Amino acid sequence: MAITLTINGTERTLEAEPDMPLLWALRDLAGLTGTKFGCGKALCGACTVHVDGEPVRSCSFPVSAADGRDITTIEGLSADGSHPVQVAWRELNVPQCGYCQSGQIMSAAALLARNPAPSDAEIATAMSGNICRCGTYTRIRAAIHRAAGESS
Amino acid sequence: MNGLRRISRREFLQRTGQAGGGLVFALSVGAGCSRTPDTDAAPVSAAATDAFMPNVYVNIRTDGIVEIVCHRSEMGQGIRTCLPQVIADELDADWDRIELKQALGDEKYGDQNTDGSTSIRRHFDLLRGAGATAREMLIAAAAAEWGVPASECATREHAVHHEASGRSAGYGDLVALTDGVAAPESPTFKDPANYRYIGKSLDTIDGFAMSVGAANYGIDTTLPGMLHASIERCPTHGGAVAAFDATAAKAVPGVVDVIRLPDPEAGKAPGFLPLGGIAVLATNTWSAMQGRAALEIEWAPGPNGAYDSEKYREELAASSQKEGRIVLDRGDVAGALASAARTHSADYYAPHLAQAPMEPPAALAQVGDDGCDVWSCTQNPQATRDTVAGLLGIDKTRVRAHVTLLGGGFGRKSKPDFAAEAAWLSRESGQPVKVTWTREDDLRHGYFHSVSAQHLEAGLDGAGKVTGWHHRTAFPSIGSTFDVNAAGPSGGELGLGFTDIPYAIPNLRMEACDAKPHVRIGWLRSVCNIYHAFAISSFADELAHLAKTDPPAFLKQLLGEPRRVDPADDGAEYGNYGQGLDTHPIDTGRIAQVLDTVAGMAGWGRRMPPGSGLGIAVHRSFLSTVGVVAEVAADTDGRMRVVEMWMAIDAGLVVNPDRVKAQLEGAGIFGMSLALHGEMSATDGAIVQGNFDTYPVVRMSEAPRAIHTHILPVDAPPGGVGEPGVPPVAPAIANAWFAATGSRLREMPFRKAGIT
Ligand code: FES
Ligand code: FES
Numbered sequence: 001m002a003i004t005l006t007i008n009g010t011e012r013t014l015e016a017e018p019d020m021p022l023l024w025a026l027r028d029l030a031g032l033t034g035t036k037f038g039c040g041k042a043l044c045g046a047c048t049v050h051v052d053g054e055p056v057r058s059c060s061f062p063v064s065a066a067d068g069r070d071i072t073t074i075e076g077l078s079a080d081g082s083h084p085v086q087v088a089w090r091e092l093n094v095p096q097c098g099y100c101q102s103g104q105i106m107s108a109a110a111l112l113a114r115n116p117a118p119s120d121a122e123i124a125t126a127m128s129g130n131i132c133r134c135g136t137y138t139r140i141r142a143a144i145h146r147a148a149g150e151s152s
Numbered sequence: 153m154n155g156l157r158r159i160s161r162r163e164f165l166q167r168t169g170q171a172g173g174g175l176v177f178a179l180s181v182g183a184g185c186s187r188t189p190d191t192d193a194a195p196v197s198a199a200a201t202d203a204f205m206p207n208v209y210v211n212i213r214t215d216g217i218v219e220i221v222c223h224r225s226e227m228g229q230g231i232r233t234c235l236p237q238v239i240a241d242e243l244d245a246d247w248d249r250i251e252l253k254q255a256l257g258d259e260k261y262g263d264q265n266t267d268g269s270t271s272i273r274r275h276f277d278l279l280r281g282a283g284a285t286a287r288e289m290l291i292a293a294a295a296a297e298w299g300v301p302a303s304e305c306a307t308r309e310h311a312v313h314h315e316a317s318g319r320s321a322g323y324g325d326l327v328a329l330t331d332g333v334a335a336p337e338s339p340t341f342k343d344p345a346n347y348r349y350i351g352k353s354l355d356t357i358d359g360f361a362m363s364v365g366a367a368n369y370g371i372d373t374t375l376p377g378m379l380h381a382s383i384e385r386c387p388t389h390g391g392a393v394a395a396f397d398a399t400a401a402k403a404v405p406g407v408v409d410v411i412r413l414p415d416p417e418a419g420k421a422p423g424f425l426p427l428g429g430i431a432v433l434a435t436n437t438w439s440a441m442q443g444r445a446a447l448e449i450e451w452a453p454g455p456n457g458a459y460d461s462e463k464y465r466e467e468l469a470a471s472s473q474k475e476g477r478i479v480l481d482r483g484d485v486a487g488a489l490a491s492a493a494r495t496h497s498a499d500y501y502a503p504h505l506a507q508a509p510m511e512p513p514a515a516l517a518q519v520g521d522d523g524c525d526v527w528s529c530t531q532n533p534q535a536t537r538d539t540v541a542g543l544l545g546i547d548k549t550r551v552r553a554h555v556t557l558l559g560g561g562f563g564r565k566s567k568p569d570f571a572a573e574a575a576w577l578s579r580e581s582g583q584p585v586k587v588t589w590t591r592e593d594d595l596r597h598g599y600f601h602s603v604s605a606q607h608l609e610a611g612l613d614g615a616g617k618v619t620g621w622h623h624r625t626a627f628p629s630i631g632s633t634f635d636v637n638a639a640g641p642s643g644g645e646l647g648l649g650f651t652d653i654p655y656a657i658p659n660l661r662m663e664a665c666d667a668k669p670h671v672r673i674g675w676l677r678s679v680c681n682i683y684h685a686f687a688i689s690s691f692a693d694e695l696a697h698l699a700k701t702d703p704p705a706f707l708k709q710l711l712g713e714p715r716r717v718d719p720a721d722d723g724a725e726y727g728n729y730g731q732g733l734d735t736h737p738i739d740t741g742r743i744a745q746v747l748d749t750v751a752g753m754a755g756w757g758r759r760m761p762p763g764s765g766l767g768i769a770v771h772r773s774f775l776s777t778v779g780v781v782a783e784v785a786a787d788t789d790g791r792m793r794v795v796e797m798w799m800a801i802d803a804g805l806v807v808n809p810d811r812v813k814a815q816l817e818g819a820g821i822f823g824m825s826l827a828l829h830g831e832m833s834a835t836d837g838a839i840v841q842g843n844f845d846t847y848p849v850v851r852m853s854e855a856p857r858a859i860h861t862h863i864l865p866v867d868a869p870p871g872g873v874g875e876p877g878v879p880p881v882a883p884a885i886a887n888a889w890f891a892a893t894g895s896r897l898r899e900m901p902f903r904k905a906g907i908t
Contacts, residue, residue, distance in 0.1 A: 017442075028438070029436065032365075033368075033371075034364070034365020034366065035365070037371060037437075038511075039843050040590060040591060040843075041591070041843050043844040074365030075364065075365045081360060081364040086363040086364065090355070093353075093814065096229070096815075097557070097559050099511045099560060123852065124852050131844060133508060134818045135819070135825075136821075137850075137851075
């Protein structure tokens with residue numbers, strides 16, 4: 001079926017099976033490979049995007065449910081990599097392999113959008129759906145605090 | 153898009169048009185077009201006037217850009233930053249005028265297998281040489297042009313200078329003059345006092361790309377018209393397809409083809425070859441997965457169909473109770489135990505583990521008249537090339553193994569079976585094919601870290617000094633992946649934290665016991681050091697408590713006088729990670745220093761609240777030593793919380809301190825994951841775990857509130873960094889748990905004790 005959705009500010013029509021997860025529609029049909037596949041079962045957060053501003057695990061979100069909605073992926077979080085979360089990530093050299101970081105950044109950006117100054121406990125709650133196998137958690141936590149400082 | 157070139161912010165803006173809303177699609181179009189990642193490092197025509205290529209790692213262009221070739225794979229350890237740091241430093245090149253290229257798999261680069269924490273420790277001089285050679289040749293070219301002695305010229309900031317005459321020439325301008333300049337036989341290295349980049353925490357070269365979703369991994373590679381493949385493989389190791397029906401699969405929208413992969417040859421070691429099975433090829437990944445789910449397959453389970461990990465555990469434990477092969481023998485251990493004032497024995501067990509890199513194995517291949525191009529997240533591009541060539545039956549000069557970024561490796565991606573699958577399917581289908589493993593594929597069909605059982609006995613004298621230590625280890629060998637007759641631990645594996653035990657115990661016997669594999673066995677970050685360090689550092693802690701001695705003091709006593717240990721003195725076959733004991737000694741003084749440092753960092757000896765404890769472990773592996781102190785608390789419901797961690801490393805010379813610290817932080821979490829949660833089990837030959845629900849890893853909610861790291865300033869050649877942080881983590885946590893609760897953890901993962 002034809003699904004019309006807005007991806008990073010541009011309206012797109014994708015021809016997809018309705019049950020295809022948004023993740024694969026983004027990666028294989030829209031050519032946006034910044035959103036990653038890690039588990040396919042909403043267990044790791046690598047595929048996190050924003051749907052109408054809310055963080056969503058795109059591997060477990062049918063593309064048909066995205067019809068008519070506003071999707072932001074890592075490629076569209078900012079025009080030039082200048083979102084405070086992206087900046088903080090670079091300043092603290094958070095990424096190791098980097099693979100989980102699209103999802104981490106999208107989760108962190110969503111957290112800061114609704115809670116501009118999260119505590120460690122709030123960060124743990126918001127970020128525990130995002131696995132980093134390289135183990136960058138302590139830097140992620142510090143980078144969120146740093147980004148919060150910048151955005152407040 | 154050039155897959156592995158560094159993407160600067162400026163370039164990102166150029167590429168994406170630096171406009172408002174529409175720009176991201178500009179990027180996506182670029183990102184999708186990874187047909188020609190810049191992995192081909194060979195300059196097409198390096199006529200001396202176009203570019204100056206003093207060796208395979210350096211290419212200087214007339215525009216002054218220094219192209220540096222990274223022949224090692226980036227999987228998060230930071231080698232794409234550290235490697236050019238070394239070359240650029242020796243070359244006196246400007247960091248901003250460097251372009252990084254990723255090498256294809258090719259013997260001309262020397263060893264490219266990115267494992268064993270070798271990238272710096274075994275290549276530091278090679279990389280320095282690559283830079284120094286280029287520098288001396290540029291000086292020679294300038295000196296000849298100016299008619300002055302080369303000894304009067306020096307390099308600084310991307311140019312050669314002749315102070316006496318005030319002349320200088322930029323590197324780009326000198327390219328045309330390098331024709332006929334001979335390479336020095338042995339270039340002179342810089343005085344370390346003049347290092348500009350070595351020892352500095354330069355930012356990660358791929359950091360910008362990673363922060364904007366523009367970093368290209370194996371799973372992200374695309375070609376026009378490519379098909380996506382998902383493969384159903386036999387649940388049991390060594391099994392094969394008996395019969396299958398693809399009718400329903402072919403009816404799934406998007407499915408294009410169903411192809412049977414060649415079965416593994418019966419009775420042969422698996423090596424790096426594909427596992428066989430049935431592949432579904434489709435126009436997108438989801439359709440391929442759906443088609444695969446619709447396959448009907450009957451399996452012939454093969455020789456391991458009855459494998460049950462619980463039963464196997466008993467066999468392994470029994471094997472560790474029986475006399476094994478003596479691999480190190482010092483003094484008279486039987487006599488020492490017989491005459492000891494007190495003896496103690498314990499058994500340790502650790503299960504199979506999966507590496508579970510965040511990016512599952514993925515590869516894209518295109519087979520055509522000109523051979524095969526394969527793009528993959530490989531740690532081992534030369535083995536990728538060899539394996540693909542072997543499977544396709546073509547000469548390896550016709551295989552181009554491109555290396556993408558790796559979304560983690562941890563040893564899994566040293567084995568190129570997934571790249572070989574893609575190559576096979578591309579040839580059979582006549583299309584470019586990308587193979588994407590699911591997480592379930594990754595966990596069920598991996599090359600597993602070995603299961604192990606160990607038995608230890610020790611004798612103490614009246615003063616609480618250890619007089620005898622008798623230790624047996626039983627585990628199926630990685631060798632079995634390459635040789636069906638491999639029955640047990642090899643000398644190389646035993647050199648990973650077993651025969652290199654540094655303790656000054658007068659009577660010491662180490663034995664290896666046989667064990668047969670029932671799954672593919674492979675490397676996992678720090679390999680056998682994981683279970684050996686767990687047993688040795690835990691058992692030492694047990695003895696410290698028996699002797700009523702503070703563990704750090706007890707460990708110091710075990711380490712004995714500062715001295716250099718050579719396991720060969722006690723009959724061990726010991727390879728010291730492929731490097732000399734003269735340059736990289738087992739130096740008990742240095743190990744003790746790490747111990748003291750980390751104990752000091754953690755404030756060892758401070759009063760702990762009830763239900764909390766500190767645990768310590770120090771372990772040398774990959775020619776570096778890491779000490780860990782863990783603070784652990786038992787919550788009111790009896791569950792374990794790792795509150796804080798301190799880690800100190802002696803890695804000799806360090807190229808990028810921040811990346812070393814990052815590796816320690818990561819090792820702390822990785823070590824926690826395997827200590828607390830990690831287990832792969834099997835029933836009826838099939839792996840039970842399938843995803844992160846059944847194979848949990850540490851998440852933010854479990855991460856310690858801080859992991860403090862410290863690099864000891866040691867004037868010594870570089871040791872390894874990626875792996876040595878892992879082994880001491882599990883025993884430090886177990887020892888802390890004992891300090892907190894009085895209960896001893898001798899089995900990994902600790903969650904088996906119902907405490908996580
Ligand atoms: S891939 Fe979606 S949560 Fe893991
Ligand atoms: S940086 Fe590698 S998985 Fe997070």
